[in-house]
Amino acid sequence: xxxxxxxxxxxIEELSALPGIGTKSAQRLAFYxxxxxxxxxxxxxxxxxxxxxxxxxxxECFTLTDRDKCPICANENRDHRTIMVVENSRDLAxxxxxxxxxxxxxxxxxxxxxxxxxxxxxxxxKELIERLQHDVDEVIIATNSSLEGxxxxxxxxxxxxxxxxxxxxxxSGVPVGGDLExxxxxxxxRALEGRVEL
Amino acid sequence: xxxxxxxxxxxIEELSALPGIGTKSAQRLAFYxxxxxxxxxxxxxxxxxxxxxxxxxxxECFTLTDRDKCPICANENRDHRTIMVVENSRDLAxxxxxxxxxxxxxxxxxxxxxxxxxxxxxxxxKELIERLQHDVDEVIIATNSSLEGxxxxxxxxxxxxxxxxxxxxxxSGVPVGGDLExxxxxxxxRALEGRVEL
Numbered sequence: 001x002x003x004x005x006x007x008x009x010x011x012i013e014e015l016s017a018l019p020g021i022g023t024k025s026a027q028r029l030a031f032y033x034x035x036x037x038x039x040x041x042x043x044x045x046x047x048x049x050x051x052x053x054x055x056x057x058x059x060e061c062f063t064l065t066d067r068d069k070c071p072i073c074a075n076e077n078r079d080h081r082t083i084m085v086v087e088n089s090r091d092l093a094x095x096x097x098x099x100x101x102x103x104x105x106x107x108x109x110x111x112x113x114x115x116x117x118x119x120x121x122x123x124x125x126k127e128l129i130e131r132l133q134h135d136v137d138e139v140i141i142a143t144n145s146s147l148e149g150x151x152x153x154x155x156x157x158x159x160x161x162x163x164x165x166x167x168x169x170x171x172s173g174v175p176v177g178g179d180l181e182x183x184x185x186x187x188x189x190r191a192l193e194g195r196v197e198l
Numbered sequence: 199x200x201x202x203x204x205x206x207x208x209x210i211e212e213l214s215a216l217p218g219i220g221t222k223s224a225q226r227l228a229f230y231x232x233x234x235x236x237x238x239x240x241x242x243x244x245x246x247x248x249x250x251x252x253x254x255x256x257x258e259c260f261t262l263t264d265r266d267k268c269p270i271c272a273n274e275n276r277d278h279r280t281i282m283v284v285e286n287s288r289d290l291a292x293x294x295x296x297x298x299x300x301x302x303x304x305x306x307x308x309x310x311x312x313x314x315x316x317x318x319x320x321x322x323x324k325e326l327i328e329r330l331q332h333d334v335d336e337v338i339i340a341t342n343s344s345l346e347g348x349x350x351x352x353x354x355x356x357x358x359x360x361x362x363x364x365x366x367x368x369x370s371g372v373p374v375g376g377d378l379e380x381x382x383x384x385x386x387x388r389a390l391e392g393r394v395e396l
Contacts, residue, residue: 005264045243066203
């Protein structure tokens with residue numbers, strides 16, 4: 001579309017490369033930005049470049065942080081002998097929001113996926129094993145309940161079990177408030193298999 | 199969420215201020231950006247600031263462009279005596295894509311909306327009237343088929359008619375390929391009222 005200007009086209013193109021943003025949304029966003037005050041646009045642009053420049057991985061759990069150790073790993077009051085393994089920092093945030101978990105985390109930054117060619121060496125698994133050299137009581141695997149997440153969970157549990165450290169997996173089943181009729185068969189089966197006596 | 203870092207939180211906040219982007223999408227986008235190469239992030243950031251800095255209004259039709267006159271107004275082969283009035287540059291682009299309209303445009307940058315407190319003085323209406331001092335045969339009003347669009351169309355037609363210039367309104371009716379049963383009553387009524395003899 002040469003109707004706009006090179007600058008608008010370029011912005012639309014850059015925006016539509018973002019995940020979940022199609023050409024229509026990119027157009028809408030581009031025009032929105034152009035109509036915003038110069039300062040707002042510059043604030044957004046520098047928020048991006050600064051976050052990219054400053055954010056790194058925590059040297060212990062590999063979550064994204066701007067310090068050497070993330071606030072959770074640096075917190076002496078957390079139980080450093082319990083490690084919850086998650087696929088990414090958003091999953092960590094989701095568990096933190098429950099406010100009920102007092103252990104620490106380990107962020108894999110991905111999951112094993114033979115389909116996508118992602119092997120155990122492509123995620124932060126070696127780093128997890130290294131952490132187990134220190135005193136650890138339990139590793140809770142909280143990877144997603146997807147094929148990749150399950151494969152990763154299985155792989156990690158086989159890797160750790162011989163060391164004698166307790167390995168557990170978060171429960172899978174019907175979500176709280178979930179309406180049975182809207183839940184897929186796999187979840188229903190899992191909920192049945194994982195039933196607990198009352 | 200102080201789990202992330204100030205930089206991530208700041209980026210999430212800036213992103214979620216964009217239209218159509220909620221907290222979840224903003225989080226997803228922020229993590230995506232942080233995991234991108236530094237160059238990609240800087241390219242996106244500068245696409246924004248450059249578009250904002252370089253893009254201005256066409257001195258004739260007020261569409262967004264990076265030149266004094268947009269390519270359409272600067273084109274001698276277009277019919278400068280026919281002006282299509284649209285609400286914004288995206289609507290202009292939509293009509294340009296049909297490839298069948300050879301006149302020029304006038305971009306209002308909004309529509310009259312008493313509800314939102316947008317009056318005739320808040321859109322580029324004065325500038326349209328000024329353009330009518332030159333030779334103009336027809337003004338085609340192509341504002342949206344919404345309450346605001348219709349109000350604006352009515353207002354403009356009343357304003358121009360006394361001058362003797364032909365004023366028309368794009369037809370409203372059932373969209374091509376539209377399934378009658380899925381179309382709202384107002385549209386069906388409009389299609390009936392606007393029926394043409396075969």
